[in-house]
Structure formats: structure tokens, C-alpha cells
Amino acid sequence: MFKSRLIKSSLHRQFKRSQNADLKAYFQAQIPLINLPVKQTPLLVLDLEMTGLNPNLDQIISIGLLPLIEGKIVLAQAQYKLIKINGSVGQSAAVHGVLDQHLQQAVPLKEALHWFIQQATGKVLAAHHAPLDLSFLQQAINRHLNEKCALFAVDSLDIERRRILRRQGFIKGGELRLGECRERYNLPVYAAHNALTDALACAELLLAQLAADSGINKVKISQLLR
Secondary structure, three states: OHHHHHHHHHHHHHHHHOOOHHHHHHHHHHHHHOOOEHHHOOEEEEEEEEOOOOOOOOOEEEEEEEEEEOOEEOHHHOEEEEEOOOOOOHHHHHHHOOOHHHHHHOEOHHHHHHHHHHHHOOOEEEEOOHHHHHHHHHHHHHHHHOOOOOOOEEEHHHHHHHHHHHHHOOOOOOOOOHHHHHHHOOOOOOOOOOHHHHHHHHHHHHHHHHHHOOOOOOOEHHHHEO
């Protein structure tokens, strides 16, 4: 309950002070979702691919979005965008497979941010290792929309970390990677590091985690948000 009040208070403050119409609508729509059961809460599972891991230095290359509505993955509404960057993708292409020529038809980051916020309005964000993705989005919103903000998300990595610690009291190296987490739930192997594929992998993992714990009908969003 205390965590829920803190998140609601943050959302109220950001709603009141925001000068950006898209962000204002986003924060306002978040407030009533916080105390809902997960199954009643529209989720938007996201994944980013970047040129590196430092939000102050590196750039977003692609964004994958996948709605999770009433406990069901809505593949028909999956979306993916490539993002224009300054300079070259460099050696990061070895990780995500996006080459400089793939970005010739990409959209500017500012345009992608407006699209992202509009898609996320009325939904709660979810990701695997959410703090990393959120830090890049917050930095981009600060730079391109001139707004400082704090985004919240359900983090499948954090859910798995807590489950493992309850079971064995420690985390082994690599146990929290998306592929390793999925393997524990007998989920299929997907090729990693495509933003949309990883969003799907995270959505499936999240549903498996909820089913293994208290169940999607009992867990509230406020219990999962980071």
C-alpha cells in the first residue's frame, strides 16, 4: 500500500507539472491503473536496442511494443520502429544485427517518442531489465521533449530475481538473462536482440511467472512496479 501511494504521488506530480500534452495524458491515465489486478490492467511490453548501455552516451536504435490485454498477448497490435541516430551503429551491430543501411528509412527519435507515449497511454509498461530501457527513454524525453520524468514498469527480471532468492537465497551468473529465465518455464528458444522478438519473449515470460506465483487474477500492478 505504501509503495502504491508513492507511485501515485509521483504520477500526480508529473501530471500537474508536465507541459507536454502527450506526457500529461500519459501520466493522468496511469493513476487509476496502479491498484488494479494484473489481468484487468492493459500492459505494453517493450524492448529497446541501443548502441551501448550508457543512456548518457549511447543511442536508441529500435523500439518494439507488444500489448498484453486481459492476460493475452495481442500479436495483431505489435509494433516496431527503427530510430535514426547520429553517426554509425558501430560494433553494436554485432549484438542487435541492425546495420547503418537499415536506418536509412528510420524515424527521428523525437517522432518515435511521441508515437511511444501515445501507444503507452492507458497502459502499464513492462520489460525485462526495465531500469535499463526506462533510463534510455527518460533521457530521450528529457533531451528531445524538454521534460524530466520518472517512468514505472513491471520488470520480469526483478520478478525472477525475487523468485530465485526465495528458492535458493543467491543468484548464479547468467540466471537472470531473458533466455535463461524462459528456459526455467519451458518456453521456446527465440533469437535474441531484436526489439520486437524480445518484447514477445518478455510477454510470454511474464505470463508464465504470474501463473507460477499467485496467479494473474490475484497480483496487483502496484506489487510489481519498479
